[in-house]
Amino acid sequence: MALKFFVPARLAALAASLFFGAPALAADYQTDLSPMPLDDETKFIIDGRGNATASYDGKTFTVKGDFKGMPSNAISAHIFSSHLPGMPGPKQFDLEVTKSTSGTISGSFTLTSAQQRLLRTGKLYIQINSEKAPEEYPWGPKGTLWGWLFPAYEVVGPNVPQQDHWFIPQLDVPTR
Amino acid sequence: MRKKTGFFMGAAATVALGALGATAIVPAALGQNAAGPFTAQQVVDGREAYAAACAYCHLPDLAGTNDAPALGGVAFVGAWGKRTTAQLYSKIHLTMPLGGAGSLSEKQTADIVAYILERNGAKPGATALTPKTAVPIGSIASGKAPPQTAQPAPTAPVATQPQSGGGAAAQISGRQESAPASGAGNAPAQSAGNAAAQPGQSLFQRAMAGVRVPDPGGFGLPTRFGLIHEGNIQNYQPVTDDMLRNPPDSSWLMYRRNYEGWSYSPLNQINTENVKNLALKWMWSLPENGTLEITPLIHNGILFIWGTSNTIQALDAKTGELQWENRLGPAPRRPGPGPSTEETRAMGLWGNNIYVNTPQGYLYALDARTGKEVWKTHITDEKQFPNNGGTVGGSTGGVIIINGRVLVGMTNCGRKGDDNHCYISAYDAKTGKRDWKFVTVALKGQKGGDTWNNLPDNERKGGETWIAGTYDPATNTTFWGTAQAKPWRRDLRGSGDGATEYANSTLALDADTGKLKWSYNHAPGESLDLDEVFERVVVTHGTQKSILTIGKPGILWKIDAVTGKFIAAKQTVFQNVYENFNEKTGKVVYRKDIQNQKVNEWLSSCPGPQGGHDWQSTSYHQPSDALIIPLSQSCVFMLGNGSQTYFEMPGTNGNNGRLSAYRARDLKPLWSFQQRSPFLTGVVSTAGNLAFVGDFDRVFRAVDTRNGKTLWQTRLGTTVQGYPVSFSVDGKQYVAVTTGLGGGSPQNKPATLLREVKRPANGYNLFVFALPD
Numbered sequence: 001m002a003l004k005f006f007v008p009a010r011l012a013a014l015a016a017s018l019f020f021g022a023p024a025l026a027a028d029y030q031t032d033l034s035p036m037p038l039d040d041e042t043k044f045i046i047d048g049r050g051n052a053t054a055s056y057d058g059k060t061f062t063v064k065g066d067f068k069g070m071p072s073n074a075i076s077a078h079i080f081s082s083h084l085p086g087m088p089g090p091k092q093f094d095l096e097v098t099k100s101t102s103g104t105i106s107g108s109f110t111l112t113s114a115q116q117r118l119l120r121t122g123k124l125y126i127q128i129n130s131e132k133a134p135e136e137y138p139w140g141p142k143g144t145l146w147g148w149l150f151p152a153y154e155v156v157g158p159n160v161p162q163q164d165h166w167f168i169p170q171l172d173v174p175t176r
Numbered sequence: 177m178r179k180k181t182g183f184f185m186g187a188a189a190t191v192a193l194g195a196l197g198a199t200a201i202v203p204a205a206l207g208q209n210a211a212g213p214f215t216a217q218q219v220v221d222g223r224e225a226y227a228a229a230c231a232y233c234h235l236p237d238l239a240g241t242n243d244a245p246a247l248g249g250v251a252f253v254g255a256w257g258k259r260t261t262a263q264l265y266s267k268i269h270l271t272m273p274l275g276g277a278g279s280l281s282e283k284q285t286a287d288i289v290a291y292i293l294e295r296n297g298a299k300p301g302a303t304a305l306t307p308k309t310a311v312p313i314g315s316i317a318s319g320k321a322p323p324q325t326a327q328p329a330p331t332a333p334v335a336t337q338p339q340s341g342g343g344a345a346a347q348i349s350g351r352q353e354s355a356p357a358s359g360a361g362n363a364p365a366q367s368a369g370n371a372a373a374q375p376g377q378s379l380f381q382r383a384m385a386g387v388r389v390p391d392p393g394g395f396g397l398p399t400r401f402g403l404i405h406e407g408n409i410q411n412y413q414p415v416t417d418d419m420l421r422n423p424p425d426s427s428w429l430m431y432r433r434n435y436e437g438w439s440y441s442p443l444n445q446i447n448t449e450n451v452k453n454l455a456l457k458w459m460w461s462l463p464e465n466g467t468l469e470i471t472p473l474i475h476n477g478i479l480f481i482w483g484t485s486n487t488i489q490a491l492d493a494k495t496g497e498l499q500w501e502n503r504l505g506p507a508p509r510r511p512g513p514g515p516s517t518e519e520t521r522a523m524g525l526w527g528n529n530i531y532v533n534t535p536q537g538y539l540y541a542l543d544a545r546t547g548k549e550v551w552k553t554h555i556t557d558e559k560q561f562p563n564n565g566g567t568v569g570g571s572t573g574g575v576i577i578i579n580g581r582v583l584v585g586m587t588n589c590g591r592k593g594d595d596n597h598c599y600i601s602a603y604d605a606k607t608g609k610r611d612w613k614f615v616t617v618a619l620k621g622q623k624g625g626d627t628w629n630n631l632p633d634n635e636r637k638g639g640e641t642w643i644a645g646t647y648d649p650a651t652n653t654t655f656w657g658t659a660q661a662k663p664w665r666r667d668l669r670g671s672g673d674g675a676t677e678y679a680n681s682t683l684a685l686d687a688d689t690g691k692l693k694w695s696y697n698h699a700p701g702e703s704l705d706l707d708e709v710f711e712r713v714v715v716t717h718g719t720q721k722s723i724l725t726i727g728k729p730g731i732l733w734k735i736d737a738v739t740g741k742f743i744a745a746k747q748t749v750f751q752n753v754y755e756n757f758n759e760k761t762g763k764v765v766y767r768k769d770i771q772n773q774k775v776n777e778w779l780s781s782c783p784g785p786q787g788g789h790d791w792q793s794t795s796y797h798q799p800s801d802a803l804i805i806p807l808s809q810s811c812v813f814m815l816g817n818g819s820q821t822y823f824e825m826p827g828t829n830g831n832n833g834r835l836s837a838y839r840a841r842d843l844k845p846l847w848s849f850q851q852r853s854p855f856l857t858g859v860v861s862t863a864g865n866l867a868f869v870g871d872f873d874r875v876f877r878a879v880d881t882r883n884g885k886t887l888w889q890t891r892l893g894t895t896v897q898g899y900p901v902s903f904s905v906d907g908k909q910y911v912a913v914t915t916g917l918g919g920g921s922p923q924n925k926p927a928t929l930l931r932e933v934k935r936p937a938n939g940y941n942l943f944v945f946a947l948p949d
Binding site for chain 2: 032034035036037038039040041042043047049083084085086087088146147148150153155156158159160161162163164165166167168169170171
């Protein structure tokens with residue numbers, strides 16, 4: 001796992017906005033992109049990893065990320081909303097994506113108030129589809145990589161103990 | 177996301193798909209009278225192939241069990257109706273059987289597909305099914321087997337339960353030809369020309385039945401059972417009730433060491449300062465194949481261990497010298513890692529005996545000094561239920577011995593079509609006579625009997641007890657967790673939104689009578705295979721005595737041990753199955769789509785059946801009041817028949833494993849670390865402020881109980897799996913742990929998700945560590 005560094009100021013700003021129930025202003029979000037649901041039959045076409053970050057300044061929602069190691073070329077990337085993390089939902093935005101097995105994703109959008117709320121509560125996710133594992137793959141909700149955008153949180157390397165509280169999406173995003 | 181797919185082949189398929197519509201499954205819509213794309217001979221051959229390769233997990237009647245999805249009925253058609261025969265072929269050919277993917281030939285696979293289709297109402301025709309035959313399953317299969325073929329597939333013959341006694345060990349040896357010295361049990365050897373081959377028997381099964389067979393896999397399994405090596409242990413001190421209540425520091429007499437289930441050793445010779453010097457003292461190779469998740473027991477300097485084939489061995493705990501060995505049998509049903517129903521987790525010691533429950537449902541008392549059988553009984557009196565592959569129930573959780581009784585739970589019991597139920601039962605430790613039993617589902621007229629949507633008693637199933645209970649001597653109460661109601665999907669179960677007492681509950685029973693004192697249902701109406709069956713840890717703070725437990729949803733529960741009232745709860749990993757979970761009241765509310773689930777719709781479950789927590793037990797480090805808990809972080813999508821696809825838990829950065837500590841008094845998080853591989857052992861903590869735990873990727877480590885820092889680690893041969901223990905002999909402290917394979921979701925999910933982790937398919941061993949002399 002890649003080691004990322006915690007940015008206290010960002011979290012403080014986020015915590016303040018959440019505490020006071022304000023819209024997500026100047027907040028930062030992050031996700032790791034991981035393989036979508038797979039089994040022993042489909043794990044050979046659903047693979048790869050990536051990371052993405054997002055920011056929202058009150059007007060523009062900006063997403064950037066990269067990915068690598070997909071078994072076939074990317075064909076599309078989108079942002080979806082979901083009822084809860086881990087559940088697929090309807091498409092919200094299309095992202096630019098490198099049509100390759102590795103590359104980048106990006107996009108800038110204007111959010112409605114409903115979409116702002118989805119972002120703030122961890123209910124927007126990025127999905128990348130590839131040639132061999134497109135969005136409409138027949139066996140379940142399939143694509144290739146996905147990841148939920150959560151408020152910036154501390155990610156430490158494997159086997160590094162964290163004291164006291166550690167990030168659990170339910171407990172670290174506003175109420176559903 | 178769920179949209180109709182357009183690649184079904186042929187005009188008929190296209191018409192069928194149009195008839196089905198985008199989401200609705202109408203199994204009988206097309207081709208109900210048309211011949212299917214397979215022949216009657218394929219069905220005949222497929223029945224035999226299914227019996228040999230599939231029936232053990234999916235059951236002879238295709239009903240499925242635990243991790244094996246149903247392959248028949250509404251559940252199967254709901255899951256597979258929109259897919260083609262080619263996709264079913266591909267799925268089976270690439271992934272089955274479990275642990276032996278790719279071992280079925282094209283013909284065997286096609287025959288099995290034909291058999292499954294026929295058992296779901298498809299009619300054989302003149303054209304043989306091939307790997308490329310792609311017909312929508314929903315267009316030819318209704319889910320109803322025709323009357324003439326409604327009988328289940330035969331159970332694959334295996335080595336029969338042997339009688340006690342026997343001679344010298346013989347092993348299948350050599351890669352080209354094996355020649356057992358004699359058959360199973362005391363049966364005479366059979367020559368190659370006299371093979372008692374049964375249709376559908378695999379080479380492995382033939383070998384285990386004592387038939388001379390080629391051994392391309394080099395299975396290396398014993399074919400002899402009985403008292404292979406008789407012991408003569410001198411000066412053995414009988415284990416008393418008082419010892420069980422107050423275990424000597426040097427010992428490990430039961431599952432979690434003490435009645436309260438702490439898995440805490442008061443030994444401190446190995447500590448945070450010197451653990452870096454820990455070194456291997458001896459190791460012992462255990463029988464290969466099957467499933468190993470056992471707790472070694474130690475008393476009087478003797479280490480007792482269970483191995484696959486129900487092989488019980490006594491070893492000098494200081495040197496590893498074998499003292500006696502009794503192979504109770506039978507052998508695992510197939511080579512390679514076994515399923516979760518083929519193991520036991522804990523034996524028990526009392527008097528001069530050691531007590532063993534077997535996955536086949538037998539309960540044995542063996543003389544701990546010699547290994548000789550003292551008595552043997554069967555938990556269900558050997559009641560047969562062929563649809564379940566044998567008897568009406570087995571036992572995998574282990575035993576606990578209280579007041580001269582052996583208490584044992586049941587696994588794989590209480591299934592549809594079987595009039596019996598799961599129960600906890602108690603046996604006189606001296607004679608094996610059953611004293612009492614407690615049925616773990618509430619029947620009509622009982623407290624909680626009105627929580628099953630008025631189902632008849634014989635349709636109230638589940639409540640397995642596949643983890644041994646704990647005990648509070650002060651109140652003479654034994655505490656057990658139960659698994660969910662069966663079938664575990666509420667839409668198939670027929671229980672509506674009923675709470676299905678006493679499933680997924682904590683049960684408090686009078687240890688002498690089995691009478692229910694109280695029950696607490698953690699997940700009323702559970703519907704996602706998320707058991708709440710695991711260890712019940714008894715902890716006392718001042719005047720308050722509590723039960724602490726955590727189930728697959730990953731919620732740590734604290735319940736009043738005397739009254740059964742909710743005290744507190746804490747979420748430990750992400751979950752999305754409860755729309756609402758109130759940590760102050762303990763009330764859970766399932767998501768609407770779970771409440772209204774349908775067999776042909778995918779459901780997300782975080783955690784999935786790997787569990788936020790599973791059988792890998794918590795340790796209670798009493799000096800720091802810390803519960804040290806192995807956690808796992810994966811999710812699934814599942815269909816109505818139990819078919820699943822897996823994914824990493826959101827917010828975990830791909831780290832499937834987590835070890836976390838919580839303060840028992842107030843459930844405050846203390847420390848936590850995560851890693852890619854899940855932990856596949858229970859935790860043992862010690863007075864040396866150390867916690868030992870092993871993982872999927874072969875690492876066995878010691879962490880500081882105060883902060884979670886890893887202070888020592890080593891890499892072993894294969895997955896570190898089982899329950900580590902600590903003990904002492906002649907004043908020297910040891911730590912013992914097993915490596916092994918087999919099991920259910922805790923093995924299967926990471927085996928698919930963690931593709932980069934490579935493990936040997938063998939290496940069932942016992943390792944014993946200590947500081948240098």
